[in-house]
Structure formats: C-alpha cells, structure tokens
Amino acid sequence: MVTAAFVCADGMPIELPASSDLLTVLSLQVEPTTAIEFWRAGRRFVRPPDGCLLLRVDCCYRAYSVSGTVPTPEQLFPSARVQDKTQL
Numbered sequence: 001m002v003t004a005a006f007v008c009a010d011g012m013p014i015e016l017p018a019s020s021d022l023l024t025v026l027s028l029q030v031e032p033t034t035a036i037e038f039w040r041a042g043r044r045f046v047r048p049p050d051g052c053l054l055l056r057v058d059c060c061y062r063a064y065s066v067s068g069t070v071p072t073p074e075q076l077f078p079s080a081r082v083q084d085k086t087q088l
Helices: none
Strands: 002-007 014-016 023-031 036-040 043-047 054-063 081-084
Antiparallel strands (some): 002 081, 036 043
C-alpha cells in the first residue's frame, strides 16, 4: 500500500497509474472523494475539486519488472510525496 500526496495547482489534472501489462492496480482511493476521475488515451487522471490544496491517493498495486527493475512508488506517482506503507 502506498499513500501519495499531491499539491494541487488550480484545476490542473493529476495523472495516476492505471493497470497495464507491467502494473496491476488492485485498489485506488482518492481524497477528497469529490475529485473527478477521467480517462484520456488509456491514461487515468483526476481533477481536484475547486479550492483543493492537497490530493491524497491510497493505492495498492503489483508492479512487474522491466529488464530486471521494478518501478518505484516515486516513479509511479511523479511529483507526489510518497509513503510506502509496506516498508513500515
């Protein structure tokens, strides 16, 4: 389980990981729950509600290696402050 905190820029969408051949997203919860999720060209985004300063994402996933390297949470959630709860 990973928690990612994104500082929101006024109305700008935030890209989140989506399941693919190399990543299985098992669960993904966004707070505030009023954020709007949408998809564009197979990519997942959320648009924070007006006035939102911080968007929190709790995600459980399984990542598979690419050439022997498994992507880190920081690579999956760029520009977020990430806490990997599996390391606690």
